[in-house]
Amino acid sequence: MAAEFRLLGGVGVDIDGRPADIGHARQQCVLVALLVDVNQTVSVDQLVDRVWGERPPLRAIGTLHSYVTRLRRALADAKDVAIVRRSGGYAISVDDMLTVDVRLFGHLLTQARAAPDPDRAAALFAQALALWRGDALTGLDSSWAATVREGLARQRAAAELEHTDLRLRLGQHAELVAELFTRASEHPLDERVASQLMLALYRTGRQAEALAHYQGIRALLAEELGADPGADLHQLHQQILTADPLIATPAASARQSPPPVAPRQLPAPPVWFTGRDKELTALTAALTAGEGPGGTVAISAIGGSGGIGKTGLALHWAHQHIDEFPDGQLHVNLRGFDPTEPPTQPAVAVRGFLDALGVVGNAMPADPDARAAMYRSVVAGKRMLIVLDNAADSTHVVPLLPGSPTCTVLVTSRDRLAGLVAAHGARPLPLDVLSEAEARTLLATRLGAGRLAAEPDAVAELLACCGGFPLALSILAGRATAHPEFPLAELAAELRDATTRLGALDEGDPAASLPAVLSWSYAALKPDQAAVFGLLGLAPGPDISVPAAGSLTDLPAGRVRAALRALERVSLLQQDVPGRYRMHDLVRLYAVEQAGRDQSKQNRDAALRRLTDFYVHTAHAGDGFLNPYASPIDIGQPAPGCHPQPLDDGAAALAWFDAEHPNLLAAQQSAAEQGWHQSVWQVAWALTGFHWLRGHLHDDVTVCRAGLAAAGHLDNPTVLAMAHGRLGLACARASRHAEAVEQLQRALALAEQAGDLPNQAYIHWALAQALVLQGEDRRALEHATHALNLFQAFDNPAWHARALNLVGWNEAHLGDYDQARAHCEAALALYEGHPDREGEAGTLDSLGYIAHHSGRHAHALDYYDQALTRWLDLGYTYYEANTLDQLGQTHVALGDHDQARAVWQRALKLYQDQHRTADTARIQERLDALGDGGAPAAPPGS
Incomplete structure (x- = not known):
């Protein structure tokens, strides 16, 4: 069935000639928002803005999705139409765009204006104007709909004027008089309508009425606007007064076409154009x-x-x-x-x-x-x-x-x-920045490949400082060309300091000054937009989300979205991912300069504190989902104006950490530079669980080391012990075994000195993990047993189960498989009453290991598959890699080398992504030994 879409009046859809129920006005607005960009993707942000403007409801995106679902149902019978989900938004796909009356209107106008035959042109204009059934988008009340409605009304008015001119040329003045009287009353100050009415009256023998209408509009213009009629209307009045034969008939009054000319106004092409x-x-x-x-x-x-x-x-x-x-x-x-x-x-x-x-x-x-x-x-x-x-x-x-x-x-x-x-x-x-290869080519074209080859380190630094910004590269190239005897290293040194970099890109001439060019965009901003721009420059990290920007600026969601869109509109920000905005490094430096000039230090510090607290408090809420059994810490209340982002569940938390990870690292570094020691330690604590799950092992060592340094300033032995413990476990996972044991022993000593039994239990558990990674299974078992005894005494079932599993794992490494199985099965039983999917997955992995080394390979496959299912559901790639590693060994033991190869290749990719070099090398050796089908050498301990 074919669909026809009506926007030029009340919004409606006909499917095979029958009207479809497209819901209430807000739902209709979603349809219209897609139809004006038919067959093109409209982002979710754009849709929210078009439907609700600057005051969207709290769950606007969810409501939007429900509207789309209902519209799909309403249009289900139309085989030539589909609403499809695309990256970042939706599109309405229509086989024939001319079934949308707005598109048909524009198409007919284009044909009319291009038609050489006046009769054909007039017929096309009439056909286009007949599509209108009233004001466009009747019943839709959003500000965007009002803007579109006004634009379409202007197009309609222009078409009516052009159509009338054509009809006057064709001699249809008598038929036009009544229509033009109505239009003149609706637009009493429109001189073009007045001239058309006067001409039609004159040509129908009503000269006196034509002259009277001129006097009427002349008086109205003077009264309303204090102006006289324009030259065209005045000239027509004189021609009517004198009965000028040029206006007596359509043929005589037609304008002569201008002589054909071929202007050549293009400026010269750019000399040094590169890439693109x-x-x-x-x-x-x-x-x-x-x-x-x-x-x-x-x-x-x-x-x-x-x-x-x-x-x-x-x-x-x-x-x-x-x-x-x-x-x-x-x-x-x-x-x-x-x-x-x-x-x-x-x-x-x-x-x-x-x-x-x-x-x-x-x-x-x-x-x-x-x-x-x-x-x-x-x-x-x-x-x-x-x-x-x-x-x-x-x-x-x-x-x-x-x-x-x-x-x-x-x-x-x-x-x-x-x-x-x-x-x-x-x-x-x-248009974005040049790629590194394009930027290098630009410099080579300007300076010569030999000069670049002579100073490769300086060139690399120049490219990094310019970040592919064409004007910056051109300014540098101009300076280097002007002084061919100067080494490029001197320019690089001048750009190295971020506080002077913009000055090095200012040649005094506005056309050759990056700060001047950026200032032109800045000058076009409203005061509140300029303030947001300056504060965004202070934000650590490569990009910023809308909720984070709200805390940074202390603005409500609607206002901060509007400001971000305004900055994006003038290209001071880019939105590469929906809802996330970034600045080029050079634009960021300019923003920092403006913030320093326009904002007090107190305001700048308060903004950065709000943003830091946003990351700290949201990260701690997320860590509560990812690592629910970690020892809780008190992080206090966020700064006034800070609004942490709500996270609904573990999946939302993991997605938030994935998106914000670089910003969290940068926020911790920024907090350290500010001397905000509490925040530095708190970021480290909140990030550790995510780092383990995603395998960011070296990042974890870095943030934990910073957290320990900050904890040393807090005069809190408990925090210091916890910081040593976290760093110790981070080092253990990153194969820094000596440092791991040293840090954990310091943590244990502090916990024992403070009489902190819960922390002692956790540190014994961490020591056991660190020692087993070093192959010191006997010592590891001692600490695991100690942790088990303490956790049993605290009546903490989840940690009791984890400790049971760890004891069983160490026993298995010592070859005591029966005892190991008993402890791990006891842990699994505890999880039935006290769910902990991470702990359960780890225990299933242990039971797989025990079954494999007991020769029960079919059972091992089952345990490993169950563990992998849970790791994948949780997104815990660190543990997923370990389980895949062991699963491959079981497949080899069963003689299934193809399956072994497949799972080891998956493990290899994960180990490489996590920069686990020793594990990567081990798996690669096994794959090499497996070859193209031959049996590998048995791994140690198999």
């Missing part, structure tokens, strides 16, 4: 996509921060394809972010285009709308390229768009031009 192959290919693809019957204007919106190379890309591509635009190329610098001059107004740009196209001054209308219509008429049907450089936003561009699909438009802007993409089908082309 993917972007150049995308621009060419956009050109091709706009060709053919029913095609639309090919508009490519190149977005990115100042100095990223947008203009260079546009001009390079334009000159590469100049032969494809035989009717000429137009170019204007719209100066949307120029601090020295105001933005170029669209009306001024249109006047310049008409001049270049050969329209003489006395033939050019004074009215901006009429002038824009003439511009569209002149370029209609021509193969022209129009480059609109440095636009401020979408509204800056729309009046300059041609109506003919034969034209191609390139727009560059620091703004994302979302309106241009949504309403005019522009293809966004976000």
Whole structure:
């Protein structure tokens, strides 16, 4: 069944001629939000913004998903339509986009404006306007819907005016009079409507009424606006007064077409253009996509921060394809972010285009709308390229768009031009930094490969400091070219210090100064956006989430989202992952400078404290899910204005840690630099469980070492003992055995000195783990037994079970398999009444080991499979690797070498990812011995 979508009036859908139930207004808004970008992905953030604006409900994303589900049900019978989930959002896939009346409206207008025959053009305009059944999107109340509604209303009004002009040319003045009287009453100050009514009245022999209408609008303009009628309307009045024959008949009044010209306005291409192959290919693809019957204007919106190379890309591509635009190329610098001059107004740009196209001054209308219509008429049907450089936003561009699909438009802007993409089908082309290879090529092109080869270390440092930023690289290349005798190492030394790096990229000329270029974007921000930008520069870590930014800035979720979107819109931030924002390092340095200038030290310190507490408190809540049986610590209350992120379960906690891990490491380092010792220790404590589960063993040693250093400042023996214990266990897992035992023994001594029996039990348990990793099974068993006795005394079933398992594991390593099995089975029985999936999985792994070494290989496979199922469910890759390692040995014992090879390859990958070099080498040896099917040498102890 075919579906037809109606947006030009009340929102509705017909499937095979019958209306579909698409729900209430908010659900309809979701459908409309997808339909205006039909067959394109709309991100979840965009959908939330379009449906609810700056005040989304608490569970907006969940509500959105439910609306999508209902819409899918409503559209289920339409075989040519599907709402599909794509990376980061949704798209509505429609086989024929012209079944969406908004798309059909635009398509018909494009055909009408390109039609050489006036009768055909008028018929197409009439067909397009007949699609309207009232105000667009009737019943939808979101701010986004209102914006779209206004844009569509403007398109409708423009089409009505163009249609009326055509009908007047075709001699339909009598039929138009009544319609124009109605339109003039609705738009009493519109001079173009007034001129159309006056002309229609004059041509139907009603000269006096035409002159009276002129006097009426003249008086109204004076009263309402304090202005006189424009030149066009005044001229028409004079022509009616004198019965000018030029307006007597349609044929006489028709404008003569301007003489054909082929303007060549493109500036020269950039001399040192490098790379951008993917972007150049995308621009060419956009050109091709706009060709053919029913095609639309090919508009490519190149977005990115100042100095990223947008203009260079546009001009390079334009000159590469100049032969494809035989009717000429137009170019204007719209100066949307120029601090020295105001933005170029669209009306001024249109006047310049008409001049270049050969329209003489006395033939050019004074009215901006009429002038824009003439511009569209002149370029209609021509193969022209129009480059609109440095636009401020979408509204800056729309009046300059041609109506003919034969034209191609390139727009560059620091703004994302979302309106241009949504309403005019522009293809966004976000521009990021150059790759390292492209950046190196740029320097080599400017400086010569020999000079780079002579100082490879300096070149590597220069590339790292510039981070692929084209303007920064060009400034450096310019400085190096100006002083060919200076070593590149001197430039590298100047850039090495982050506090002076921006100064080294400032040549005094605004066009060759990265701080100046960034300042142009900064100057366009509202005060609250500028404040958020400065604070974001202070945030440690490579990116920041919306909840973290809320705590950093002490702003509600709606306001911080709006500020982040505003900064992204002008390309001071990038959102590579939905809901996560990053800054280029050089932009971050500029942001820090602005924060230092505009914010007091007290405000900056308070913001950083709120963010640090956000990470500390959210991490501790997450650790409670991942490591529920760890000894609790008191972390106090977060700073005022800090709002830790709620986490619902272990899966949410693990996902949060995965996403925030680099930021947590950076936050701990930042807290250490600030002397916030309590926070440093608390981050270390909260991260350890995650590190073990994901196999981040060396990171764990680093954070635990920092935590121990911080604990030394806290004058708290219990905390110090716990910090020594955590570092000891971290060292044990990272194969730093001597340091592991030393740290754990210090921890035990402190716990014994304090009479802290629970901590003593935990440290004995940790010592047993460390010693068994060293192969000291007898000593390990002694500590495991001691831990077991203490945990039994505390009536702690979960740790009692873990200690039973550890005793059994050590007994198995000593060859006492019967006793080992008894202890491990007792642990498994305890877990039945006191669930602990991690402990249960570890015990199943132990029982697998015991069964394997007892010759019960089938039982071993079963135990290992059960353990693996739990590790995979929990996401505990550290333990998963260990179990796979042992499972491979059981497969070998059973003669199943293919299965052994498969599981050892999985283990090898995990060991490599976790940087466990000794384990990696051991597994690789086993795989090498296994070869292509031969039996391997038996592993030790098999």
